[in-house]
Amino acid sequence: MGAIVVQLLHAALSSATPIALAALGGMFSYHANVFNIAMEGMMLMGAYYAVYGAYRFGHWLYGVLFALLSGLILAGIFSLLAIVLKVDEFITGIGINMLALGWTTYSLRATFQVKGAFISQTIPPIPRVRLPVVEKIPFLGAVLSSHPFLVFVAVLAAFVCHVVLYQTKFGLRLRATGEEPAAVASVGLSIGRLKFWSAVLCGIFSALAGVYLSLGYVTLFSENMSNGRGWISLAIIILVRGRPVPIMLMSLAFGLLENLGMLLQRYDVPPQFTAMLPYVATLFVLYSYARRLKTS
Amino acid sequence: MLVEMIDICKVYPPNVVALKHVDFSLERGEIHALVGENGAGKSTLMKILSGLIRPSFGEIRVNGQRVQINSPVVAARLGIGMVHQELALVGSLRVYENVVLGSEPSRFGLLQPQKSSQMVKQLAERFGLNVDVDAITQELSVAGRQKVEILKQLYRNVDILILDEPTAALTPQESEELFDEMFKLRERGKTIVFVSHKLDEVLKISDRITVLRKGEKIATVKNDGSISAAQLAEMMVGKRIELVSIKARRPAGDPVLVVKDLSLVDRTSGKKLLDGVNLTVHAGEVVGIAGVEGNGQNELIEVLIGLRKPTSGSIKIMGEDVTNLDPRQRRAFIAYVPQDRKNVGLALKATIMENLIMTHHMNPPLRRKWLLDKSVAKDFASRLIKDFEIVCRGPFEKVQNLSGGNQQKVVVAREISLNRQLILLDQPTRGLDVASTQYLRDQVLMLRDSSKAVLLVSADLDELMDLSDRIYVMRSGRIVAELDPRTVDKTVVGYHMLGVSA
Numbered sequence: 198m199g200a201i202v203v204q205l206l207h208a209a210l211s212s213a214t215p216i217a218l219a220a221l222g223g224m225f226s227y228h229a230n231v232f233n234i235a236m237e238g239m240m241l242m243g244a245y246y247a248v249y250g251a252y253r254f255g256h257w258l259y260g261v262l263f264a265l266l267s268g269l270i271l272a273g274i275f276s277l278l279a280i281v282l283k284v285d286e287f288i289t290g291i292g293i294n295m296l297a298l299g300w301t302t303y304s305l306r307a308t309f310q311v312k313g314a315f316i317s318q319t320i321p322p323i324p325r326v327r328l329p330v331v332e333k334i335p336f337l338g339a340v341l342s343s344h345p346f347l348v349f350v351a352v353l354a355a356f357v358c359h360v361v362l363y364q365t366k367f368g369l370r371l372r373a374t375g376e377e378p379a380a381v382a383s384v385g386l387s388i389g390r391l392k393f394w395s396a397v398l399c400g401i402f403s404a405l406a407g408v409y410l411s412l413g414y415v416t417l418f419s420e421n422m423s424n425g426r427g428w429i430s431l432a433i434i435i436l437v438r439g440r441p442v443p444i445m446l447m448s449l450a451f452g453l454l455e456n457l458g459m460l461l462q463r464y465d466v467p468p469q470f471t472a473m474l475p476y477v478a479t480l481f482v483l484y485s486y487a488r489r490l491k492t493s
Numbered sequence: 494m495l496v497e498m499i500d501i502c503k504v505y506p507p508n509v510v511a512l513k514h515v516d517f518s519l520e521r522g523e524i525h526a527l528v529g530e531n532g533a534g535k536s537t538l539m540k541i542l543s544g545l546i547r548p549s550f551g552e553i554r555v556n557g558q559r560v561q562i563n564s565p566v567v568a569a570r571l572g573i574g575m576v577h578q579e580l581a582l583v584g585s586l587r588v589y590e591n592v593v594l595g596s597e598p599s600r601f602g603l604l605q606p607q608k609s610s611q612m613v614k615q616l617a618e619r620f621g622l623n624v625d626v627d628a629i630t631q632e633l634s635v636a637g638r639q640k641v642e643i644l645k646q647l648y649r650n651v652d653i654l655i656l657d658e659p660t661a662a663l664t665p666q667e668s669e670e671l672f673d674e675m676f677k678l679r680e681r682g683k684t685i686v687f688v689s690h691k692l693d694e695v696l697k698i699s700d701r702i703t704v705l706r707k708g709e710k711i712a713t714v715k716n717d718g719s720i721s722a723a724q725l726a727e728m729m730v731g732k733r734i735e736l737v738s739i740k741a742r743r744p745a746g747d748p749v750l751v752v753k754d755l756s757l758v759d760r761t762s763g764k765k766l767l768d769g770v771n772l773t774v775h776a777g778e779v780v781g782i783a784g785v786e787g788n789g790q791n792e793l794i795e796v797l798i799g800l801r802k803p804t805s806g807s808i809k810i811m812g813e814d815v816t817n818l819d820p821r822q823r824r825a826f827i828a829y830v831p832q833d834r835k836n837v838g839l840a841l842k843a844t845i846m847e848n849l850i851m852t853h854h855m856n857p858p859l860r861r862k863w864l865l866d867k868s869v870a871k872d873f874a875s876r877l878i879k880d881f882e883i884v885c886r887g888p889f890e891k892v893q894n895l896s897g898g899n900q901q902k903v904v905v906a907r908e909i910s911l912n913r914q915l916i917l918l919d920q921p922t923r924g925l926d927v928a929s930t931q932y933l934r935d936q937v938l939m940l941r942d943s944s945k946a947v948l949l950v951s952a953d954l955d956e957l958m959d960l961s962d963r964i965y966v967m968r969s970g971r972i973v974a975e976l977d978p979r980t981v982d983k984t985v986v987g988y989h990m991l992g993v994s995a
Contacts, residue, residue: 365602372583373594379581384595384645385566 199336205456206340211414212451213445214351215240215406215423221351221358221432222402225395227439228362230375233396234290235275236403237427238297243407245301247299248320248418249308257323260412261405268404271297272396280392286330295429302420314419315476322416323347323408354402357446362441367425371395403427432479436486454478494557495521495684496542496573496653497530501551503537503708509886511537512548515640515710517703519653519684524675526687526716527693529705529729530926536689536703539655542686543575547634564717574646575655575935580638584631589613592644600735607613616647621677623670630908634665642676647683655686660694668811672698690729690926704728749915750947757792757970765776766792767803768970774915774946779937781961781978782950785990787968790950791832794919798950799823810915822851828908832919832950838904839892844873846888849907881906882932898929905936916940918949922956934960958983966994 219236225469226233239391243264250263258387279289309315326346332338362368374381374391379467406426437443458471496519503512506570512534519525529535540546542553544562553560555571561566565575569746582591589610597837598608598688613626617640624633624640624690633641637657646654656675660668675685675698689695696700696716704725711728714720750773757767767789774780784790795801797808807816810826839848843888850870853859858869876887883902885895901921922930937960940947951957957964960976966974966989974989 360603362605366597366599366604367602369586369590369594369597369604373586375587377581377583379579380583380591380594383565383581384649385564385569386595 201460203336203339205453205460207237207344208456208459209449209452210340211344211452212455213410213448214348215414216426216430216451217351217431217445218332218404218406218409219427220433220448221441222399222406222474223430223434224362224439224441224444225371225398225432226392228368228371228375229395230378231279231392231395232286232290233275233279233399234287234431235271235293236399236406236426236430237423237425238273238294239268239400239403240407240410241294241301241421241423242271242297242429243404244411245405245407245418246420247408248315248411249304251412252315252317252320255319255321257321257412260321261408262406264404265401268400268402268407270400272400275400276393276396280389280396298300298421305372305418305420314417315335316417319415320412323412343405346410347409347413350405351409352445355441358441367391367394384460386404403445406430414422414446429475429479432483436482450478451475452480495519495555497554498542498906499552499554501538501541501548502552503541503546504549505532511708513708515705515708515834517542517593517710518713519686520701521684521701522682524685524687525765525954526678526689526699526702527705528690528692528695528702528725529569530928531602531692532703533729534708535705536657537708539575539657539686539688540660542568543573543655545575554709557606560705569649569651571648572650572732573872574649574651574653576639576642576646576657576659578657578661579637582630582638582641584629585643586630588624588628588630588633588641588644589626591641592616592626592648594645594856596649612643613648617644620647620674620681620683636671639663639671643674643678652682653684653686655688658690659687660689660691668694685768692725694928695721695725696722700887706730707765726927746944748773749776749811750774750948752797752808753807753809755793755796755808757801757806758797758804761877765797766970770970770972771805772972774948776914776946777941777944779941779947779949779960779989781957782948782962782966783964783986783990786952788967788990791917792970794832794917794950795966797917798827798829809867810847817836824911824913826913826915827915828911828913830904830908830916830918830921832923834901834904838864839900841893842891844889845878845883845885845895845903847902848872848892849877849888850875851907852911853907877906877910878891882907898925898932901925901929905933909936909940914946916945916947918951920946920951921949922951922953954983954986966990 202483219240223233223236246263247260251257251260253259275289275293278284279286303317306312323345325343326349328342331341364370370386371383371391374388376389381391407423410422414468433444433446433451437447454475461471464467498515498517501515501517504510515534515538517538527535527539537546541548542562544565544567555560560571562571568574583594586830592613593609598612610626617624617626622640622644624637624644630638630641643654663671663679663802678685685848687695687699692865699716701713702716702720702725706729750772752772755767755770756765758764759766769795772780782790782793792801796803799818803816807814809815815823815826818992835841850859850873852904853873858864859873871888878885878888881902883906884899892903895903905921922933927932934956937947939948949957949960961978964976964986966976966986967971968990976986976989
């Protein structure tokens with residue numbers, strides 16, 4: 198039993214990482230009052246270019262580099278359309294998500310001559326870290342150790358984002374932009390520039406989420422491998438009203454539910470039902486959250 | 494001279510002239526009032542000085558130097574800052590955060606909350622502004638938030654502070670406090686422009702007064718006791734305005750509105766919002782409803798227009814029982830000028846034409862089967878614009894661009910042109926300037942003289958006394974008195990409103 202729990206928690210932490218990273222990125226847009234739904238596409242693009250870079254140049258660092266570039270380019274496109282040209286943010290996001298899906302599917306076939314997924318022994322994954330002291334702690338050690346390093350980056354990022362958002366000039370101005378743009382404009386700051394930086398951060402974090410998917414979680418790229426994680430991250434952002442640490446906790450809850458579902462499959466629960474678990478849970482959380490708001 | 498604005502013109506294409514050759518100057522350490530009616534150009538002139546809009550013509554000098562003020566940031570650099578009527582503050586931030594926003598004390602990008610708070614606190618103390626700098630901004634009153642805006646300007650070392658109608662949303666006590674603070678600011682060498690149309694306040698606090706009318710400067714006078722409110726009003730308006738309306742009392746005609754035993758009970762609290770209201774309005778009379786706000790006047794109007802169902806009682810209009818009719822059916826009898834013109838009376842983002850044809854559009858000639866006849870609509874709107882003297886660029890201008898008085902004229906034009914027998918007026922002159930108010934009052938009397946029945950709800954007791962043939966006083970959802978304004982004094986009405994015996 199203990200082993201199962203350890204396994205479950207270990208897997209939960211792993212599943213939570215891409216969701217948390219994307220949500221932390223989207224959080225910046227949320228606070229700038231930009232309705233950015235492009236995390237899904239940015240993540241998928243990041244996942245593809247991580248595999249591309251790592252495979253082509255033989256080192257995972259190239260994967261990260263390419264993924265970040267792809268994230269920045271999508272952030273640039275988003276900014277140009279939604280912030281400079283003031284196209285509807287939602288439509289822009291949908292466009293980016295569809296572009297990412299089409300582009301990666303096409304590139305997969307054109308570059309690697311495969312359909313569905315590209316798997317190769319020569320794709321270098323991102324390194325896993327072993328925690329020297331923690332490893333020895335009986336229960337915790339097994340849960341925390343030998344994860345790809347991005348898992349720890351995500352956990353740390355939650356706290357760093359908290360500081361950035363609430364204790365830096367940038368964070369203060371960003372929150373002010375989202376709430377009362379007139380106040381920010383009246384002191385001579387550029388609202389567009391702040392929104393642009395929020396999009397860039399979203400691109401960086403979502404691309405890292407993609408790197409984790411294709412070089413950490415597994416070592417391959419498959420079509421549409423982001424598989425709705427960007428949307429879950431959006432739901433989490435809205436649910437916790439963009440607070441970084443709760444974003445991390447909610448992502449963990451999702452990771453847990455996802456793996457709980459897989460665990461239940463062992464006990465003859467049909468997979469169709471177990472796969473629903475995270476989403477049913479989302480609806481339930483939304484319901485109780487809305488009820489609480491209504492009664493208070 | 495600290496500031497000189499010379500020969501300033503502002504033209505909005507194609508042909509709206511907002512300012513015509515206006516000269517304006519400021520001396521160091523004065524409180525300079527800028528007065529004029531709505532639409533006289535006060536805000537435009539000050540927006541030019543604070544860099545929000547650019548003049549079409551003219552020059553500005555600060556300390557004798559000719560300057561171009563292209564943005565509020567440039568204005569701030571020159572020491573000029575404006576506090577607008579709409580306060581631009583971030584509600585969830587603390588007061589000091591709002592003040593330092595944009596030039597925050599920081600080390601390596603990290604904010605220094607203690608230092609910021611301390612600096613802002615010292616600033617507030619130095620200028621005698623009584624505000625808790627650590628409070629969450631949205632928890633402050635309007636007066637408090639206004640002080641935050643003033644602090645924002647002071648933090649940026651502004652020498653010239655423009656306050657745009659700062660007392661508009663303040664209680665009398667809060668206004669007094671603001672005046673004291675303005676005096677303290679003046680003592681410490683700041684120059685203040687006080688934009689207002691409240692003449693008593695202007696005379697009380699300013700050193701000099703500049704009067705604008707229809708985009709032109711009428712005069713700049715020293716406030717040394719030589720000028721009276723009446724003289725200022727005359728300069729503002731241009732013609733002598735007699736606010737007392739001449740009433741020609743005519744015998745009232747048949748009853749148009751008959752309300753019997755009308756009650757409304759709030760479902761959740763069980764409170765009686767209306768309690769056995771009986772009233773009658775005859776053709777050719779104006780009936781006023783007086784009362785301290787919140788004593789059932791709003792509910793009465795809502796029930797009459799059909800937005801709420803009464804718990805008991807009946808409403809008859811011209812002999813027909815309308816108690817169970819929906820609002821649209823009732824509108825066949827009622828013209829209605831609501832209290833909240835921006836949200837209820839108008840669709841601000843729609844054009845003047847669209848606003849004018851609403852309700853009219855249900856019937857021919859505006860309606861042709863399922864379509865609107867656009868050319869008839871345009872002619873109809875143009876005619877009303879002309880008849881009701883709505884100042885605008887044309888029927889296709891958006892209503893939100895109009896001044897408050899002209900917006901109200903749009904509502905009134907639409908409703909009066911419905912030609913209904915009963916007219917409900919809910920606070921029709923609230924927030925309007927002197928001329929628009931007078932215009933509205935004339936309209937009311939004209940309606941009465943054309944044998945309409947008018948029910949007027951107003952918080953302005955003078956207005957009720959001037960216009961009404963009879964006054965009902967409401968208190969706690971009941972009609973507590975029916976008075977004749979020709980035989981009773983205003984104070985008697987006041988006693989009934991408050992429930993103290995005369």
